[in-house]
Amino acid sequence: MLLKNSPAGIENRGSPDEPLRQRLFTPGPTPIPERVQAAMAGTPVYHRGPEFPALLRNAVQGLQEVFPTSYDVFLLSCSGTGVMEAAVANTLCAGDRALVVQAGQFGARWTDLCRAYGVEVVEREFPWGEAVDPQVVAEALRDDPGLRVVFATQSETSTGVLHDVASIGEIVSETGTLLVVDGVSSVAAHPLPLEAWNVDLAVTASQKGLMLPPGMGMAAVGPRVWKAHGRSRLPKFYWDLEGYRRSLAEGRAPATLPVTLMAGLRAALQMLREEGIPQVWERHARHARAVRRSAAALGLTSFARQPSNALTAILLPGGVDGLALMEYMRRERGVVVGGGLGDYRGRMVRVSNLGHVDDAGILEAVSALEIGLRETGWKFEAGAGVKAAQCVLKVSG
Amino acid sequence: MLLKNSPAGIENRGSPDEPLRQRLFTPGPTPIPERVQAAMAGTPVYHRGPEFPALLRNAVQGLQEVFPTSYDVFLLSCSGTGVMEAAVANTLCAGDRALVVQAGQFGARWTDLCRAYGVEVVEREFPWGEAVDPQVVAEALRDDPGLRVVFATQSETSTGVLHDVASIGEIVSETGTLLVVDGVSSVAAHPLPLEAWNVDLAVTASQKGLMLPPGMGMAAVGPRVWKAHGRSRLPKFYWDLEGYRRSLAEGRAPATLPVTLMAGLRAALQMLREEGIPQVWERHARHARAVRRSAAALGLTSFARQPSNALTAILLPGGVDGLALMEYMRRERGVVVGGGLGDYRGRMVRVSNLGHVDDAGILEAVSALEIGLRETGWKFEAGAGVKAAQCVLKVSG
Numbered sequence: 001m002l003l004k005n006s007p008a009g010i011e012n013r014g015s016p017d018e019p020l021r022q023r024l025f026t027p028g029p030t031p032i033p034e035r036v037q038a039a040m041a042g043t044p045v046y047h048r049g050p051e052f053p054a055l056l057r058n059a060v061q062g063l064q065e066v067f068p069t070s071y072d073v074f075l076l077s078c079s080g081t082g083v084m085e086a087a088v089a090n091t092l093c094a095g096d097r098a099l100v101v102q103a104g105q106f107g108a109r110w111t112d113l114c115r116a117y118g119v120e121v122v123e124r125e126f127p128w129g130e131a132v133d134p135q136v137v138a139e140a141l142r143d144d145p146g147l148r149v150v151f152a153t154q155s156e157t158s159t160g161v162l163h164d165v166a167s168i169g170e171i172v173s174e175t176g177t178l179l180v181v182d183g184v185s186s187v188a189a190h191p192l193p194l195e196a197w198n199v200d201l202a203v204t205a206s207q208k209g210l211m212l213p214p215g216m217g218m219a220a221v222g223p224r225v226w227k228a229h230g231r232s233r234l235p236k237f238y239w240d241l242e243g244y245r246r247s248l249a250e251g252r253a254p255a256t257l258p259v260t261l262m263a264g265l266r267a268a269l270q271m272l273r274e275e276g277i278p279q280v281w282e283r284h285a286r287h288a289r290a291v292r293r294s295a296a297a298l299g300l301t302s303f304a305r306q307p308s309n310a311l312t313a314i315l316l317p318g319g320v321d322g323l324a325l326m327e328y329m330r331r332e333r334g335v336v337v338g339g340g341l342g343d344y345r346g347r348m349v350r351v352s353n354l355g356h357v358d359d360a361g362i363l364e365a366v367s368a369l370e371i372g373l374r375e376t377g378w379k380f381e382a383g384a385g386v387k388a389a390q391c392v393l394k395v396s397g
Numbered sequence: 398m399l400l401k402n403s404p405a406g407i408e409n410r411g412s413p414d415e416p417l418r419q420r421l422f423t424p425g426p427t428p429i430p431e432r433v434q435a436a437m438a439g440t441p442v443y444h445r446g447p448e449f450p451a452l453l454r455n456a457v458q459g460l461q462e463v464f465p466t467s468y469d470v471f472l473l474s475c476s477g478t479g480v481m482e483a484a485v486a487n488t489l490c491a492g493d494r495a496l497v498v499q500a501g502q503f504g505a506r507w508t509d510l511c512r513a514y515g516v517e518v519v520e521r522e523f524p525w526g527e528a529v530d531p532q533v534v535a536e537a538l539r540d541d542p543g544l545r546v547v548f549a550t551q552s553e554t555s556t557g558v559l560h561d562v563a564s565i566g567e568i569v570s571e572t573g574t575l576l577v578v579d580g581v582s583s584v585a586a587h588p589l590p591l592e593a594w595n596v597d598l599a600v601t602a603s604q605k606g607l608m609l610p611p612g613m614g615m616a617a618v619g620p621r622v623w624k625a626h627g628r629s630r631l632p633k634f635y636w637d638l639e640g641y642r643r644s645l646a647e648g649r650a651p652a653t654l655p656v657t658l659m660a661g662l663r664a665a666l667q668m669l670r671e672e673g674i675p676q677v678w679e680r681h682a683r684h685a686r687a688v689r690r691s692a693a694a695l696g697l698t699s700f701a702r703q704p705s706n707a708l709t710a711i712l713l714p715g716g717v718d719g720l721a722l723m724e725y726m727r728r729e730r731g732v733v734v735g736g737g738l739g740d741y742r743g744r745m746v747r748v749s750n751l752g753h754v755d756d757a758g759i760l761e762a763v764s765a766l767e768i769g770l771r772e773t774g775w776k777f778e779a780g781a782g783v784k785a786a787q788c789v790l791k792v793s794g
Contacts, residue, residue, distance in 0.1 A: 021440070022440045023440075024440060024441065024443065026443050026445075026446075028653060029441035029442075029443065029444070029653070029656060029657075031440065032440070032441065032657075037438050040437070040610075041434050041438065043418070043419045043420075043421060043428065043429070044421065044426035044429065044604070044610055044611070045426075046421065046423050046426065046733050046735075047426070047611075048423075048735065048736070049423075049727070049733060050724075050727075077474070077475050077476045077479065077611065077612050078474050078475050078479065078635065079474045079635075079652045079653040079654075079655075080652075080653060081634070081635055081652040081653075082474065082475065082479075082635045082652070085634055085635045094632075112634060113634050116632050116633060116634035116637070117632040117634075118632060205653070207441070207653060213437075213441055213655065213656070213657030213658070214441070214444075214474065214653045214654070214655050214656060214657065215474050215612040215613070215655040215657070215658065216612070234632065235491075235513050235514040235515060235631065235632065236513060237478070237482055237509060237510050237513035237514075238475065238476075238478055238479045238482045240513070255476045255477075255478040255479070256425060256426070256476040256477060256478075256602070256604060256611045257476070257611070258476075258610065258611050258612040259426060259610070259611060260426075260429075260610030260611065260612070261610070261612065327447075330446070330447070336443050336446060338443075338445065339445070
């Protein structure tokens with residue numbers, strides 16, 4: 001029997017007294033570990049008080065380990081889109097030309113942001129599901145050496161594709177052009193070594209691999225960005241990284257930073273260090289592989305040619321209603337996954353293993369997917385998906 | 398004996414096992430109620446999932462009660478400065494002229510924001526501690542009818558002054574100029590009725606009277622703002638309220654909103670409703686009066702001519718080192734207050750009663766202030782401050 005149990009009257013299979021616990025397998029927000037919850041439950045640190053500098057230092061150092069990079073890292077009170085906007089506003093002038101290479105909804109956001117600021121965009125768009133061909137970057141830069149910045153995406157959250165930032169960086173390194181990378185859903189799932197890959201500025205956000213609630217954007221900023229900042233004439237105050245740097249040098253926070261998220265970040269970084277950053281990347285690889293193998297075993301297609309380890313976009317067969325599938329998984333199993341965006345609404349599920357997910361969680365998600373698929377009419381060998389995941393995770397014989 | 402007890406090596410009088418609990422009497426962040434903590438500890442609501450619309454609706458309706466207003470309210474993932482920037486970016490063009498009336502650090506931020514966007518600022522500055530004279534607004538608008546927007550502050554957090562927004566609004570209402578008000582530290586401490594006072598756009602933030610961690614800015618937006626938006630040419634994407642409105646109309650969140658803070662807000666709004674919004678305003682008035690009376694009984698001067706009910710800025714006598722006083726209060730009593738900003742650093746304490754503060758808290762703060770003053774060399778009748786506060790709070794005979 002279906003009961004109304006949430007304040008919003010959302011139905012799920014739990015009772016009103018004990019609603020079914022929700023498990024997030026969404027590519028942001030991701031589940032919050034208990035240790036992080038506990039760290040955030042304390043009295044907020046006063047951003048003008050004596051504890052603040054050490055809290056900020058801990059965050060910066062930890063994030064440097066996670067990217068990894070030795071560049072300065074700035075924390076901003078905003079979502080991923082906000083810190084992407086900061087990357088545009090700090091590097092360009094109106095009328096400048098920038099290259100955006102993209103193959104999905106979040107890659108296209110670079111174009112929207114640049115155009116909102118009057119930056120002329122040279123766009124190289126690839127079909128959803130495909131990865132950007134780095135050679136196209138080389139050609140675009142050869143055709144137009146005046147391109148000031150290349151904007152790219154590491155993990156495209158709308159398609160589950162991993163773009164080859166290392167190769168793009170190698171190409172861009174031969175020019176005077178800056179490389180700015182959206183690492184929102186990739187950081188902590190994949191390495192994003194800024195110096196080694198010639199990335200000048202990379203952004204990420206709290207509610208993804210860093211296991212925090214949404215509300216904090218982070219930017220790792222290399223030395224060439226400061227030069228670009230010097231000639232940039234785009235208006236900025238809240239996003240002004242030079243003003244931020246000046247505030248810190250004067251011993252002041254640049255604005256009220258999200259101190260509660262920063263306390264959570266301290267705990268999250270500690271957890272990542274204890275597991276080991278390379279081991280965290282490896283876990284994401286193993287979990288993503290388990291989901292992909294499950295999808296294949298169920299006769300479904302992984303959408304991404306070159307898949308990200310943060311999430312798996314699964315294209316649904318013609319007969320399956322993706323919205324009904326997701327609703328069933330959520331209501332009956334408490335398993336929340338992402339749906340298809342744009343044209344893929346109702347035709348795709350995006351199962352995320354990003355952040356605080358363990359082997360049991362992966363089996364839970366795959367099991368809910370199986371049950372949901374069966375209920376929405378898809379035929380397959382019962383248990384095939386879970387079996388395939390178990391095999392990757394080595395939890396059965 | 399002083400022991401190092403915090404991760405940052407910050408000293409306070411607690412033991413390493415049981416550090417002294419910190420009590421915030423800072424004008425943001427303010428203490429977080431347990432009910433709010435509990436609400437935020439749950440699994441984040443997926444901003445693309447079925448619970449989200451009701452969560453957003455609840456937030457908007459509750460904030461409309463708190464301002465109060467019937468205008469649309471927008472939640473943004475940012476600090477107070479961020480939502481102030483949104484107010485500028487949505488109403489103006491580069492080269493437009495705007496009037497800023499200010500008397501403190503946060504009022505001056507309107508000037509900085511406008512100038513960062515190329516808006517020509519006509520500034521009417523009053524000395525710190527004084528309130529803006531509304532007649533000056535009338536004169537400025539008479540002198541320059543081309544002023545597009547008047548930017549004002551309700552509660553100036555750097556001085557503890559309450560500016561007379563109602564009178565400013567009456568004057569502005571006779572012109573075609575917009576009125577934009579910073580209600581960051583006033584909302585929930587004072588009414589800010591937008592329609593009655595002719596305020597077109599008012600902003601506030603989560604970590605003040607709304608009893609939440611920092612990270613969410615809110616803007617209440619009246620109909621004349623949309624007209625101004627139509628002609629505004631300042632670049633914006635993240636701050637674009639028209640884009641936000643369009644996203645909502647299409648059933649999408651405009652970006653990843655801070656869903657955890659929104660869950661906390663639901664609980665905080667419920668608490669405010671249970672107490673009654675007018676009763677919340679009255680509590681802030683009573684608590685601020687108690688702090689002011691205490692300061693007077695200790696022979697100290699309240700800095701603000703026209704004081705805000707959110708906080709009390711207390712000017713310290715020549716012999717008292719404000720930084721030592723604050724450090725003593727924090728370390729020995731766990732009481733954290735704000736210090737003087739700008740030229741008043743070391744010469745002022747700012748005791749906030751904003752947000753989740755009860756009578757016992759006020760006595761705690763005043764008692765810590767007394768003990769600290771005694772330790773830093775100020776002479777007064779022992780207990781005089783607490784006695785004065787008790788008298789206002791009617792907790793003694």
